[in-house]
Amino acid sequence: xxxxxxTLLFLAADGLIWGSLIALIALGLSLIYGIMGIIxxxxxxxxxxxxxxAVALSGWLGAFWPALLIAPLLVGALxxxxxxxxxxxxxGRPLLTLVGTIGLSFVIQQVALMVFGGTxxxxxxxxxxxxxxxxxxxxxxxxxxxxxxxxLVAALWVLVYRTELGVRIxxxxxxxxIADAVGIDTSRVRVLTFGLxxxxxxxxxxxxxxxxxxxYLMGNDVLLFSYIVVIVGGLGSLEGALxxxxxxxxxxxVLTVVVSPVEARALMLLVMALVLLVRPRGLLVG
Amino acid sequence: xxxxxxxxxxPEPVLAxxxxxxxxxxxxxxxxxxxxxxxxxxxxxxxxxGAGKTTLFNAVTGAVRPARGRVRLRGRDITGxxxxxxARLGLARTFQLTSIFxxxxxxxxxxxxxxxxxxxxxxxxxxxxxxxxxxxRTRELLAGLGLADRLEEPAGDLSHADQRVxxxxxxxxxxxxxxxxxxxxxxxxxxEAGRLVTLVAGLAPAKTVLVIEHNVEVVLRLATTVTxxxxxxxxxxGAPAAIMADRRVREVYLGTTGV
Amino acid sequence: xxxxxxxxxxxxxxxxxxLAGAAAPAGLRSLLMVMMIYAVFAMAYGLLLGHANxxxxxxxxxxxxxxxxxxxxxxxxxxxxxxxxxxxxVAGAVTALAVGALAVRVSEAYHVIFTALxxxxxxxxxxxxTPLTGGTGGLPxxxxxxxxxxxxxxxxxxxxxxxxxxxxxxxAYLGLRRVLxxxxxxxxxxxxxxxxxxxxxxxxxxxxxxxxxVTAGTLTALSGxxxxxxxRYASAEFFGFEWSVLPFVWGVLGGLRTLPGxxxxxxxxxxxQYYVSAWWTHYLILFGVLIVVIxxxxxxxxxxxxxxxWRPTRA
Numbered sequence: 063x064x065x066x067x068x069t070l071l072f073l074a075a076d077g078l079i080w081g082s083l084i085a086l087i088a089l090g091l092s093l094i095y096g097i098m099g100i101i102x103x104x105x106x107x108x109x110x111x112x113x114x115x116a117v118a119l120s121g122w123l124g125a126f127w128p129a130l131l132i133a134p135l136l137v138g139a140l141x142x143x144x145x146x147x148x149x150x151x152x153x154g155r156p157l158l159t160l161v162g163t164i165g166l167s168f169v170i171q172q173v174a175l176m177v178f179g180g181t182x183x184x185x186x187x188x189x190x191x192x193x194x195x196x197x198x199x200x201x202x203x204x205x206x207x208x209x210x211x212x213x214l215v216a217a218l219w220v221l222v223y224r225t226e227l228g229v230r231i232x233x234x235x236x237x238x239x240i241a242d243a244v245g246i247d248t249s250r251v252r253v254l255t256f257g258l259x260x261x262x263x264x265x266x267x268x269x270x271x272x273x274x275x276x277x278y279l280m281g282n283d284v285l286l287f288s289y290i291v292v293i294v295g296g297l298g299s300l301e302g303a304l305x306x307x308x309x310x311x312x313x314x315x316v317l318t319v320v321v322s323p324v325e326a327r328a329l330m331l332l333v334m335a336l337v338l339l340v341r342p343r344g345l346l347v348g
Numbered sequence: 349x350x351x352x353x354x355x356x357x358x359p360e361p362v363l364a365x366x367x368x369x370x371x372x373x374x375x376x377x378x379x380x381x382x383x384x385x386x387x388x389x390x391x392x393x394x395x396x397x398g399a400g401k402t403t404l405f406n407a408v409t410g411a412v413r414p415a416r417g418r419v420r421l422r423g424r425d426i427t428g429x430x431x432x433x434x435a436r437l438g439l440a441r442t443f444q445l446t447s448i449f450x451x452x453x454x455x456x457x458x459x460x461x462x463x464x465x466x467x468x469x470x471x472x473x474x475x476x477x478x479x480x481x482x483x484x485r486t487r488e489l490l491a492g493l494g495l496a497d498r499l500e501e502p503a504g505d506l507s508h509a510d511q512r513v514x515x516x517x518x519x520x521x522x523x524x525x526x527x528x529x530x531x532x533x534x535x536x537x538x539x540e541a542g543r544l545v546t547l548v549a550g551l552a553p554a555k556t557v558l559v560i561e562h563n564v565e566v567v568l569r570l571a572t573t574v575t576x577x578x579x580x581x582x583x584x585x586g587a588p589a590a591i592m593a594d595r596r597v598r599e600v601y602l603g604t605t606g607v
Numbered sequence: 608x609x610x611x612x613x614x615x616x617x618x619x620x621x622x623x624x625x626l627a628g629a630a631a632p633a634g635l636r637s638l639l640m641v642m643m644i645y646a647v648f649a650m651a652y653g654l655l656l657g658h659a660n661x662x663x664x665x666x667x668x669x670x671x672x673x674x675x676x677x678x679x680x681x682x683x684x685x686x687x688x689x690x691x692x693x694x695x696x697v698a699g700a701v702t703a704l705a706v707g708a709l710a711v712r713v714s715e716a717y718h719v720i721f722t723a724l725x726x727x728x729x730x731x732x733x734x735x736x737t738p739l740t741g742g743t744g745g746l747p748x749x750x751x752x753x754x755x756x757x758x759x760x761x762x763x764x765x766x767x768x769x770x771x772x773x774x775x776x777x778x779a780y781l782g783l784r785r786v787l788x789x790x791x792x793x794x795x796x797x798x799x800x801x802x803x804x805x806x807x808x809x810x811x812x813x814x815x816x817x818x819x820x821v822t823a824g825t826l827t828a829l830s831g832x833x834x835x836x837x838x839r840y841a842s843a844e845f846f847g848f849e850w851s852v853l854p855f856v857w858g859v860l861g862g863l864r865t866l867p868g869x870x871x872x873x874x875x876x877x878x879x880q881y882y883v884s885a886w887w888t889h890y891l892i893l894f895g896v897l898i899v900v901i902x903x904x905x906x907x908x909x910x911x912x913x914x915x916x917w918r919p920t921r922a
Contacts, residue, residue, distance in 0.1 A: 168898075460794070472786045
């Protein structure tokens with residue numbers, strides 16, 4: 063394969079890998095937005111917490127993988143009182159929720175800064191093999207991380223479409239008044255969904271820790287991109303969010319053949335802004 | 349801009365609707381409605397819930413785009429025109445769910461329509477003040493509606509019935525030729541309803557009025573002609589007494605309040 | 608209240624603030640200056656969100672444009688003070704027109720994200736275009752002297768710099784006050800109250816919202832220019848996300864429905880930042896908690912709450 067070809071393939075694969083992590087975040091966001099109708103400015107910080115916890119736990123336990131279990135549980139559990147104290151008082155008032163979650167974001171970011179300091183950290187990849195195909199060599203850990211990410215997405219799909227909890231979630235999302243009338247405890251569903259979304263973001267953070275720089279502000283970039291993914295993929299559409307995450311990340315990565323990563327990101331954001339203008343309901347829906 | 353005129357005996361209709369159809373997704377809300385309202389008429393539009401009455405108003409005022417058909421205001425084709433343009437042509441409406449400006453005073457609510465009629469409604473530096481022609485007209489209008497003593501109160505503080513009056517006042521402040529009232533007596537006590545009815549009756553023949561109403565009494569007292577809508581179509585049309593006696597109309601209303 | 612009756616307390620306040628600038632110790636004066644620069648920014652945002660219903664998270668675009676709009680003409684074109692300030696303000700207006708023409712079309716929820724997107728793009732591009740903007744490192748500038756009638760003033764004299772900011776803040780406040788009392792301003796209030804109905808009254812709401820957006824953007828650019836003047840410096844970080852978030856926080860805290868509301872939010876935040884950050888670097892934690900607490904109990908913001916206590920008659 064030509065040099066350009068393998069570069070493109072590498073970038074595309076790398077983009078897809080990152081995309082599967084973004085998908086985790088975006089899916090949680092899609093559920094939260096679908097059920098609560100809010101923009102949660104602190105969602106990126108759940109991702110950051112996952113990554114930070116991964117770094118910390120790796121240090122204390124000497125192993126990486128337990129973090130994948132522990133961090134989402136911790137963050138998900140933390141999300142529950144947060145929902146009660148920061149989100150529920152502002153229910154039905156999206157503007158206040160927006161500002162409230164900004165306040166929350168300040169707090170989370172500063173705590174992270176306090177505990178972990180301001181220098182970006184890098185975590186050693188726990189796996190050191192290489193996956194080669196078609197003349198392209200990908201770091202093994204990344205492939206595994208993507209696989210785990212997709213497995214989690216699949217698990218989420220099963221949860222939402224094949225379990226009773228999933229039925230309740232979908233009912234609350236699509237027809238909240240009917241759900242209430244039928245006896246579904248919609249507040250409980252809301253809280254659980256929020257916790258679930260937070261846990262997913264944290265899981266993505268754990269998986270991302272060996273791939274990227276862990277920094278107390280890393281949530282901000284991810285936040286915007288994830289919201290776009292949700293919107294482009296269609297609000298409330300899980301498949302749409304997954305597809306959008308993969309496609310957008312892949313395209314952005316491939317663009318770096320011609321432009322710098324910063325420019326690639328700027329270009330993607332610009333295109334997404336235009337999409338928002340023209341088809342706010344999402345590209346991949348309907 | 350006038351295109352072909354409709355062929356009708358009698359005076360030129362002020363508002364004419366031809367074969368109007370409106371669809372939302374898979375639902376057909378209006379399915380070929382034709383009617384013509386003459387100048388000075390008070391036309392009552394009645395029909396069971398979901399018959400398409402408010403949709404008719406929405407199509408006429410530009411809030412929704414019809415899938416088929418024409419709307420003509422004094423012969424001029426206004427189909428699909430944006431609401432602000434239709435309002436400027438002299439057609440104003442009220443809403444079934446009170447749609448006023450609650451934190452503004454009653455006077456300010458009425459001022460908005462007056463301001464829209466000036467040549468510089470967007471003036472960034474003029475001082476509207478308490479004196480001046482527009483303010484006087486506003487006071488006059490509101491006094492005529494029985495709100496003279498509530499001018500400086502925030503409109504949201506008024507009783508529901510008074511708010512329904514403000515609802516109408518806002519539309520009237522545009523000095524429209526045609527007024528579309530969507531259930532003006534909705535949620536209002538019988539006594540207050542009487543007051544509203546007198547008010548509306550007084551608007552004609554200077555203005556042409558279309559009223560969506562559920563209340564039979566009101567319809568009988570007010571209307572010159574009644575059009576009955578059912579499932580997006582015109583079921584019957586005629587003088588109020590005749591319509592109320594019409595068997596088809598009674599059938600369609602079985603089980604609905606007001607009959 | 609007749610305009611004349613309000614003028615006396617206002618002039619007194621103005622005089623007091625001017626004196627404060629002369630008499631106060633450097634630290635306090637600097638703090639007041641920052642508050643005044645932010646006040647212009649905050650009032651502009653109050654107009655945007657409190658009146659035209661546009662929850663924008665993209666004001667950092669205009670802040671940065673204003674800052675560079677001043678600095679670049681001075682550095683590259685040898686522009687004088689007023690010329691550069693003029694460029695900054697005009698650049699702000701033009702950018703706001705371009706952004707607003709699109710952003711205003713988009714419905715509320717998407718507007719937040721749309722403006723945030725554009726702001727992010729602007730930030731990235733600014734960081735990237737190092738030869739033009741100096742990137743995150745920024746461009747230091749020597750601020751030219753301020754010709755005023757027969758005098759040549761210099762912002763390097765702290766009192767002059769202070770009075771400049773005071774004049775700008777006062778002008779912005781009075782100007783906005785005048786506009787809000789005029790038909791344009793009252794229509795803006797009506798947009799906040801019931802945007803939907805206005806179209807049926809013959810108003811082209813898009814135009815009014817765009818006008819609010821452009822006015823807000825222009826004032827924001829002014830505040831950006833003042834900020835750059837004060838620091839004698841502009842950097843790509845002026846396009847950063849925090850400059851979009853802060854006005855939002857100031858506005859919601861202080862109350863968006865009145866003109867002085869966001870200014871109160873500025874005062875609160877700046878004082879908080881100044882004093883609390885002295886003993887705890889992580890003061891933002893407290894502030895974040897404060898935001899949630901204030902919003903919980905006073906969702907109309909502080910001024911909104913106070914204003915609600917004695918029912919204002921708005922006409």
